[in-house]
Amino acid sequence: MSGAGIPGEGEPQSLAEKITWLLHNAFPSGGRSDDAVPSDRQVVRAVNERAGRHVIGHTTFWKLRTGKINPETGEPYTASEDMLEGIAAFFDVDPRFFKSRSEVVGQVVESLRFLRSVHNGDITGIAGRGLGEEGLSHELMAFMNEVLAESRRDDAARPADAERGGSARDDGRGRD
Secondary structure (H helix, E strand, C coil), rough: CCHHHCCCCCCCCCHHHHHHHHHHHCCCCCCHHHHCCCCCHHHHHHHHHHHHCCCCHHHHHHHHHHHCCCCCCCCCCCCCCHHHHHHHHHCCCCCCHCCCCCHHHHHHHHHHHEEEEEECCCCCCCCCCCCCCCCCCCCHHHHHHHHHHHHHHHHHHHHHHHHCCCCCCCCCCCCC
16 A cells, blocks of 8 residues: 555555545544554444444454455455445545546536436436435436436437338238
8 A cells, every 4th residue: 555544645445445544534633643543343333333232343344454365256345335435424425436547427427417417407306305405316316317218319219200100110021
C-alpha cells in the first residue's frame, strides 16, 4: 500500500487506503500519536450497533483495512453495501467515498440520462421506495435507460410496420 494513509501524501484509491486514511484523518489527535486512531474493534462494534445486527467481524474488517487478497478471486476482499454504509457512518462520510471514481461517474452518467428521459417526457413517473441516500444504483439506472431505449426503438419500428401492413412479428411474406 502506498503512503496514502498519511496526511498530505495523495488521494487514497483502494478500499484499504481509504479506510486507513480515514482512521488517521477523521479524528483529531490533539497532538497525540496513534492513540487517537480507533481500533478495529471500535469500528466493528459501532458498525454492528448501528445496523442492529452482526454485519462485520474483526477479521473481516482487518482484511479490508489491510487490503488482504482473497485467495478465491486473487483480488482484495470486498465489503457489502451494509458494511460500507456502517463504516461510512462511523467516520461520518458519504458511502460513495468508498466507491471507485468509475462507479461514481457511472452513477452520475446514468442519472443524467434518466433525467433527460424524464425531461423529454419518455418517463412520466417513477417511485423509488426504500432507497438510501445514494438513490438508485448506476447498474439499475443503466438497465432502466436500456429498457427505455429499447422501447423507443420498438415504437419507432411500429409506424414502419403499419405502413407495410404487417406487424413487428410479421415475416414479410403477407397472408394467403
